[in-house]
Amino acid sequence: MILQQAQDLICKSRLKKSISSFLPSKRGKWELYHDKKKLLYIAAAEIRDVQGQKLRKLLKQALNSHYYSGVLEKTGLNPDNIVLEDLKKLPLLTKDIIREQGDRLLAKPKSMLYRNASGGSTGAPVIFYQDDNYADNIWATMMVILEMCGWHYGARIARLWGAPQDKRRFKTLKGRLIYFLQNTRFYDSFNMSEENMLKYHYDMTKHKPDIIICYASSIYLLAKFLKKRGLSPSYPSISINTSAETLMPHMRHTLEEVFGREVYDKYGSREISGIACECSAHKGLHIFEDNVILECLDPVTGENVYERPGELVITDLNNMGMPFIRYRIGDMGVVSREKCSCGRNTMMLRKVLGRVTDNFYLEGGRIVHGEYFTHLFYGTRGIKNFRFTQNREDDFLLTIVKGSDYTEGCLEQIIRSIKKVIGESAALKIEFTDKISVTATGKYRFTVSKVKKGSL
Ligand SMILES: [Zn+2]
Numbered sequence: 001m002i003l004q005q006a007q008d009l010i011c012k013s014r015l016k017k018s019i020s021s022f023l024p025s026k027r028g029k030w031e032l033y034h035d036k037k038k039l040l041y042i043a044a045a046e047i048r049d050v051q052g053q054k055l056r057k058l059l060k061q062a063l064n065s066h067y068y069s070g071v072l073e074k075t076g077l078n079p080d081n082i083v084l085e086d087l088k089k090l091p092l093l094t095k096d097i098i099r100e101q102g103d104r105l106l107a108k109p110k111s112m113l114y115r116n117a118s119g120g121s122t123g124a125p126v127i128f129y130q131d132d133n134y135a136d137n138i139w140a141t142m143m144v145i146l147e148m149c150g151w152h153y154g155a156r157i158a159r160l161w162g163a164p165q166d167k168r169r170f171k172t173l174k175g176r177l178i179y180f181l182q183n184t185r186f187y188d189s190f191n192m193s194e195e196n197m198l199k200y201h202y203d204m205t206k207h208k209p210d211i212i213i214c215y216a217s218s219i220y221l222l223a224k225f226l227k228k229r230g231l232s233p234s235y236p237s238i239s240i241n242t243s244a245e246t247l248m249p250h251m252r253h254t255l256e257e258v259f260g261r262e263v264y265d266k267y268g269s270r271e272i273s274g275i276a277c278e279c280s281a282h283k284g285l286h287i288f289e290d291n292v293i294l295e296c297l298d299p300v301t302g303e304n305v306y307e308r309p310g311e312l313v314i315t316d317l318n319n320m321g322m323p324f325i326r327y328r329i330g331d332m333g334v335v336s337r338e339k340c341s342c343g344r345n346t347m348m349l350r351k352v353l354g355r356v357t358d359n360f361y362l363e364g365g366r367i368v369h370g371e372y373f374t375h376l377f378y379g380t381r382g383i384k385n386f387r388f389t390q391n392r393e394d395d396f397l398l399t400i401v402k403g404s405d406y407t408e409g410c411l412e413q414i415i416r417s418i419k420k421v422i423g424e425s426a427a428l429k430i431e432f433t434d435k436i437s438v439t440a441t442g443k444y445r446f447t448v449s450k451v452k453k454g455s456l
Contacts, residue, residue: 040286051317059072059323071091077090087315092328099127105322108131113131131319138274146241150210150262156208158209197221200222214240239263240262241266243267265278266278272329275287276294279344286348287348291316293314295314307334307335335348387445388446
């Protein structure tokens with residue numbers, strides 16, 4: 001307890017904030033943070049000016065990429081003169097193009113970039129790169145998002161999270177120091193057994209986090225567990241910040257009922273983070289229009305649609321290392337031009353549709369988040385697409401679409417990792433196919449569990 005109080009003092013101290021503000025590595029990020037807060041309130045015409053300037057800069061940089069220099073030459077567009085309306089003349093960027101083009105998409109030397117990979121329940125695994133400019137903008141955006149959720153400097157954070165990249169970071173000395181200074185504790189959402197959930201509950205009761213940052217399905221699972229056990233959490237003191245999956249209305253209702261706190265949803269992906277976040281009016285998510293140009297397209301005509309579902313296509317205005325221009329992120333959504341009552345002046349993302357990740361209920365009462373399996377495919381070559389299905393508690397099917405560089409060895413490590421979790425005695429069938437079907441909303445689901453536990 002004394003250690004926690006000391007940590008609170010350090011994290012809240014003005015000295016830490018001052019040092020942070022003046023560190024050369026942080027000064028630019030703090031400036032971005034202040035700018036981003038202001039940009040949420042400026043007039044629509046002004047934000048379009050900002051987007052136009054950033055788009056021209058992005059396209060000039062994109063000329064350094066083999067892929068985009070060819071694309072721009074074909075369209076005859078001059079990056080110096082381009083306006084927002086020209087964006088539609090550029091082709092959509094798909095995960096298949098990223099996989100096929102690979103390094104031809106890079107606009108800066110690889111040595112200047114950070115390698116990242118994604119899969120998620122709604123997109124095939126792809127490898128991509130991001131630069132310092134992107135990282136700084138995301139850092140600043142996350143500060144703004146936290147503040148919109150009621151966060152204050154030094155607030156205690158519980159992170160109910162599972163992404164292996166983030167978990168690995170947490171285990172390093174530098175990672176531990178960063179989380180210490182951010183007053184953050186980490187809880188593994190990839191292993192939500194009843195035993196672990198009880199541990200998390202007791203630890204959070206002692207730790208008293210102000211904000212819980214979490215996968216929507218993981219906190220929902222914890223809420224249902226606490227409700228079933230008749231346990232009333234005394235945490236968090238401020239709010240719950242969900243992401244990574246669609247927060248369905250019934251989930252929000254349960255969270256508010258069990259935790260008695262407001263729930264704020266945010267939207268982003270590993271390829272493009274910091275896209276949109278909810279405010280205290282809870283009427284949708286504010287789009288960070290200085291980070292992205294978000295188009296919501298009619299799936300048939302390709303025209304922009306408002307107030308009705310369309311495909312979300314995102315242009316990232318910050319990543320100069322590997323431009324994402326008109327990227328098909330894999331989600332359907334509803335965009336609105338109606339302004340929010342909070343005074344922020346951005347376009348609103350009313351809903352994100354179709355992001356679904358199942359929990360897997362395994363023998364012995366273990367519960368594993370579906371993304372555990374998705375993450376096993378991150379960065380794996382030779383596999384174009386996959387689906388991991390649980391038919392019964394001990395019966396699984398892995399469906400694979402081979403890539404052109406598939407070899408027998410591609411699956412070995414993945415199968416070993418799957419068996420470690422499902423158990424050696426469980427049946428695991430591997431099936432190869434040419435195409436994996438999509439759901440009714442037009443989205444892939446990479447993990448499907450047919451085992452439902454109504455009591456949880
Ligand atoms: Zn608002």
